[in-house]
Structure formats: structure tokens, C-alpha cells
Amino acid sequence: MIRPCAAEDFATIGAIINDAASAYKGVIPDDCYHEPYMPNYELAEEIARGVRFSGYEIDGRLAGVMGIELVQDVTLIRHAYVRTDHRGGRIGGKLLKHLQAATATPMLIGTWADADWAVRFYEARGFLRVSHDEKERLLRTYWTVGDRQIETSVLLACERWRAKP
Numbered sequence: 001m002i003r004p005c006a007a008e009d010f011a012t013i014g015a016i017i018n019d020a021a022s023a024y025k026g027v028i029p030d031d032c033y034h035e036p037y038m039p040n041y042e043l044a045e046e047i048a049r050g051v052r053f054s055g056y057e058i059d060g061r062l063a064g065v066m067g068i069e070l071v072q073d074v075t076l077i078r079h080a081y082v083r084t085d086h087r088g089g090r091i092g093g094k095l096l097k098h099l100q101a102a103t104a105t106p107m108l109i110g111t112w113a114d115a116d117w118a119v120r121f122y123e124a125r126g127f128l129r130v131s132h133d134e135k136e137r138l139l140r141t142y143w144t145v146g147d148r149q150i151e152t153s154v155l156l157a158c159e160r161w162r163a164k165p
Helices: 008-026 038-049 092-102 115-124 132-142 147-151
Strands: 002-004 052-058 062-072 074-082 108-113 153-156
Touching: 002 092, 008 038, 008 052, 008 062, 008 074, 008 115, 038 062, 052 092, 062 092, 074 092, 074 153, 092 115, 108 132, 115 153, 132 147, 132 153
Parallel strands: 074 108
Antiparallel strands: 002 052, 052 062, 062 074, 108 153
16 A cells, blocks of 8 residues: 555654665775665654655555655656665655646656666656766756766766657
8 A cells, every 4th residue: 555654654664764775784985885875853843844755555554655755847756766675666666656646737756767676667667868068957956966966977868858849
């Protein structure tokens, strides 16, 4: 079952993000990975800024989360993670499809360039990488990330974005 996450899910959201982000260790640049991957204060800042999480529940327990953030004329997918013990169960795909259906604006997704499994996940669902120059422009326009993250990321756009006039 997919449901909106509530304030009482805060610790669980953080635990899922940090559990799943362990896949980045040794993959993304060492200066970009730290433990915990997302400390509670960063998660609180993301939520305060407007990231709204939805969660996929199995037997009353959240197994995966995915956030969206409406920024100007787009929806950003933010912090999409599935517990390591539930990977491969199509949870991420179900969350993404649910959020796509609930969103009227074009979607953009930024992820680590070296996280090839994440890039393949989004590409398999119709998202395409944008050019290097467009990536830099879009990350600076819609995200608040540093130069190092821009340098080491890719940005993918949905079909609605590509069809924009």
C-alpha cells in the first residue's frame, strides 16, 4: 500500500534512506559519501523546504520512500530509497508510478552518475538523461546543491519535460 508519510514516520524515513544509501559506499566519490548518509537535521531541512514523502507499506511497515518537491514549474523526485531487504520487489517502480500519476508538472530526477543501477531504474521508466550543459543549468535552477554534487551527478527528465515548448 502506498500512503503519504506523516510526522511520526520521520525516524523510519531516515532509517530507510540511510540503510539504502549504503549502496553508495565505495561507488560514489569518497568525499560525497558519509555516515549517516542523511543526518536527521538534513532530513528535517528537506521536509521543511517542502519535500513530501510517500511510502510503500508492507505488513504495516514502510519498506520504501520517495519524496517529491514542487519547485517553480517542475516536480523533483527527491530521496527515492527502498530498504535493502526489500530491493527487487518493484517498490521503487510502484512509488514512482504513483507519484507520476499524482503530479501535473514535468518531473526531473538527479542522481549520482556512478550509481548506474539508479540511472538504469529511471531510464527503464522512460526518463532520459539531459545534456551536460542542461544538467548544470537545471541543477542550479531547481536544486540547492554544491558544485561537487553537480559535477558528479546526472539529471534525467520525463517525457513531459522533453515535450515542453
